[in-house]
Amino acid sequence: RRDVLGALFTPFPPVRSGLRLAARLRAADGLRLARTLLLPVRRLGEERFGGEAARLLLAGSALHADLGPEAAGSGGFGWLMSMLGQTYGFPVPVGGAGALTAALVRRLERHGGVLRCGERVTEVVVRGGRAVGVRTAKGEAVPASRAVLADVSAPALYTRLVDARHLPGRLLEDLRRFQWDFATFKVDWALNGPVPWTARPATTAGTVHLAEGVDGLTRFAAQIAMGQVPDRPFLLFGQMSTADATRSPAGTEAAWAYTHVPHRIKGDAGDDGLTGRWDRGEQEAMADRMEHEVERWAPGFRSRITARRLLAPPTIESMDANLPGGAINGGTASAHQQLVFRPTPGTGRPETPVKGLYLASASAHPGGGVHGAPGANAARAAMRRRLRR
Ligand SMILES: Cc1cc2nc3c(=O)[nH]c(=O)nc-3n(C[C@H](O)[C@H](O)[C@H](O)COP(=O)(O)OP(=O)(O)OC[C@H]3O[C@@H](n4cnc5c(N)ncnc54)[C@H](O)[C@@H]3O)c2cc1C
Known part of the structure; x- marks a missing residue:
């Protein structure tokens, strides 16, 4: 693991860690590792796992970047994120980023x-x-x-x-x-209680992926590729008070979720006619769509919202010039x-x-x-x- 991380995170070519890794793997194994890292994450999941859960974990992790389940290299990225999560967790700084x-x-x-x-x-x-x-x-x-x-x-x-x-x-x-990565739409929420997830394990996780299976992720990525605002947004959901109790008063939850949208919007796959103008009405409609998605997995979520802040692509860009259209x-x-x-x-x-x-x-x-x-x-x-x- 150390040599793989060293090879990926140091400047190219990764001479020292690369040599150590090559020594550890015989040539044939090195080629197999390279193949695994290049696989689309759907294929990696199908090759390695019989059940849906691990496949979904890998694919959701790949979508921390702009890599849909069919993208070359999404297997390597999903595997890397899952491996880091399994080994170190997804740590957050006490008190806020x-x-x-x-x-x-x-x-x-x-x-x-x-x-x-x-x-x-x-x-x-x-x-x-x-x-x-x-x-x-x-x-x-x-x-x-x-x-x-x-x-x-x-x-x-x-x-x-x-x-x-x-x-x-x-x-x-x-x-x-x-090429920029996907544009981003984010919502921050103040909640008067924990998120009422129906899935018990989600209640203790700092980061939750919300998607309707690997097929749902393929659909989401395809809609973005076609210039459409996804009708069922894939959400990366953070429940920060669960991860770090200092984030909000006891019994409450500070939560956020972000999803991706195209930079240049040609149409809305949903029913709201979103155009990418991102005026107040469009922002509210997109946030409602995201909340509706959370409701599917946590009925009663909306009733716990005491405040929300919307960060549309142009808002994110105006806060940080390094994030054009919210490309993170x-x-x-x-x-x-x-x-x-x-x-x-x-x-x-x-x-x-x-x-x-x-x-x-x-x-x-x-x-x-x-x-x-x-x-x-x-x-x-x-x-x-x-x-x-
Ligand atoms: C909503 C959101 C959620 C994210 N979640 C995660 C996560 O959970 N985990 C994770 O690992 N990553 C996450 N990321 C991604 C991560 O934050 C970025 O990839 C990373 O911060 C990029 O680092 P950077 O140094 O390139 O730019 P930045 O961190 O954006 O820093 C660049 C700084 O330079 C300033 N700047 C830009 N241009 C100029 C200029 N001309 N003059 C002076 N100053 C300038 C900017 O204002 C900014 O302060 C997230 C990003 C966003 C937006």
Whole structure:
């Protein structure tokens, strides 16, 4: 497990962990592992499990990324997420996700770092082919003596922040084919009691997947592919007070769910005529659709809602420029944009064509999630380069 994770989360090619893994597996087993990781998750479930439950667990886990049950590589992703869940659980920081950021900031400040919030970077300043700093929206130039680690999406970095004359035409051409992951619609709820799940095991789980079987997931992914707002949204549902009692007063529940919708909506597979305008009426209708879905598995859920907050795709984007349309993974997790294809063919590493500039966001290998690997990889690459000079 350690070697597989090492191989997946370090910059490409993963030399040390890759060699260890190769030594452990004889060549033939290595090929079988590669085949397993490339399988569509429906096929993986059918090959390995006789019952529906494990197949559904794997397929729901694959849909933490934009990988439907028939997508190549969804088997590997579903297996990875399930393996992490089985081994470590899906941990959450006590007190809220902000605690994770606060811990990182404390560490930065202990080492003399300074964090400035609310200042938009509008340009990476390049001189002599080298990144020498950034410019903010207020016009201030902030020098960088060592490196610039850009925690922005690949399209934002290469089409807005770095002037095109510093970049190879081939990269800009490749970027035209950059694919975002699905758009996202999220609802946060305050509940006056626990979610009344009919399935007992769901009452103690921090994260619950809501779907009508693997076929339901295929239908959901197909509707998004066809540009339709799914009529039966697949929900990733978090019951945060169950996972961490500090999140809300005793006896209540802080819950959320998100689902995916197309970026460009051509029609509504449901009855509400959603167009992607996402005005108040459309947002309320989508949230009602999601609540209706929860009601199927937890009758009485809606009667426990005391407040709700809606986060439509444009709202999510307005809160964080790295989430265009609520794309949460910095670009698709599909096989054609992973590893050496991430974010464009031939890279797979945090280095960019500009010396001293590193891509440190989820657009870089190994992609989205709160694992911090793209940032850690970028920092290590910058430090290694510094040591070599
Ligand atoms: C609703 C939702 C639920 C999720 N659930 C999970 C989950 O359960 N588990 C999990 O592992 N992952 C989850 N994710 C995914 C995960 O949060 C992201 O993949 C990850 O945070 C991306 O990291 P990042 O560093 O690329 O970007 P971000 O974490 O978005 O950080 C980028 C930061 O840079 C700032 N920024 C952007 N552009 C500029 C600029 N020009 N100038 C200055 N600042 C700028 C942004 O405001 C932001 O603060 C979720 C995401 C969302 C939206």
